[in-house]
Amino acid sequence: MAYKISAVAILLTLVGFFYFGSTPKITEKAFNKVPSHQKWNALLQKNVNTNGDVNYKAFVKNKAELEAYLKLLQDNSPAKNWSKNDKLAYYINLYNAGTVKLIVDNYPVKSIKDIKSPWDKEVVAIGNKMYSLGYVEHKVLRKMNEPRIHFAINCASYSCPKLVNKAFLADSMDAQLKSAAIDFIADKKRNVITPNKVELSEIFKWFKSDFTENTTLVGFINKYSATQVKDGAKVKYIDYNWSLNEAK
Template structure:
């Protein structure tokens, strides 16, 4: 932006010098030739007008260049299309994952994670950009973790699954716990708990589309509503709640602006009483396939 402002200043300065030069030429003409006394002003005016047109044209080009800057910045942010293709291919609408087939595309998954490592979020990124990046990264890494040990029956068959540092993003090696607790949860967005998936039956379903900055608010809302309406994960009535243990493990996250029931009533199809009794379901860690 500073470069563009300097360019505009230089162009205007050159125009002023040109105008002064033309004016000087005009006076010299008056003193040296009576024959061109009347014709010279007309010619000089034409030159001045031409210079003005050039200045206006250059300013328009500068304005157009300024408008293009956000587009160029946007193009440097992360593209999740390859992850979206993998999800479409190997995850059903109900969130069931075909790990055997996914393993046949392991190279594409590895390439996507490598791509994420080369496009680490910057301070200039929007909150939506960062949310989409880290949610997709978490889910891609979870799939990769399973594929490294597949066939298995549960993510818990892996020793310390959430502490494994298999993935390098930028200059740092990350594990799933760090992404969830040190990054995503600190963004004060409780709906992330219905977007990141632990490869287990009782988890929210893995979406078969990538999260994107432009759609992430709708995607998070939809994921939350679908999870609450799923009676295998939550059984909700006006006066009784049998909830996923996610609401017990991360209780603080759902009470940022009110009670847990206040949060649930934003996304539940059923209006829940403030006095509703709460219980939590046993968590099923079997693989989500």
């Protein structure tokens, strides 16, 4: 009996190793320099308008500059000595730049969903390991106890929160996240807010647990909405438009 139990334990250990070992975890160094996000900011200013529409054709031409920025992030990965805002800036900018890189590598496309398993592809490097956008979002950013990241990261689609044409920076992180939340919730193409009824982006359905950890969904909306929603208001979700957020 003892022999059988040991054999089973060894088998489960091996299965767990191969299954969970397929996606490497991010190991932070004790100290690392915080990289500048100036290169990314310059690319955004040049190729993204104030509505968040992206000139992907220009990004294709600027691919070397985009790759240089991603290499900068790869070589200066987050470390234990960084502040939370330093890490938020790193991972938000990494996600957004990685998404643009994914579209550029497969351009032209009409939707990010035209790319097979776009959020499972290992497309960004941190240190000497590759990670998927899904990993960065779900295993890193969503673990940082900051639900407003959902208004900061962009999935290259019209129904997503817009790609802001400025890099996220540690020194202005709270103000930028607050602005992104206010802008997204007030955008009538993405949310329709009235006192007795709200039509919300499906982001609020998919990630409801993130928004309601310390409050209700209506309570969260009311923090950032000019129109205050009454408790018990009817909630409906708007179908997501996955068309590429490309400048016309």
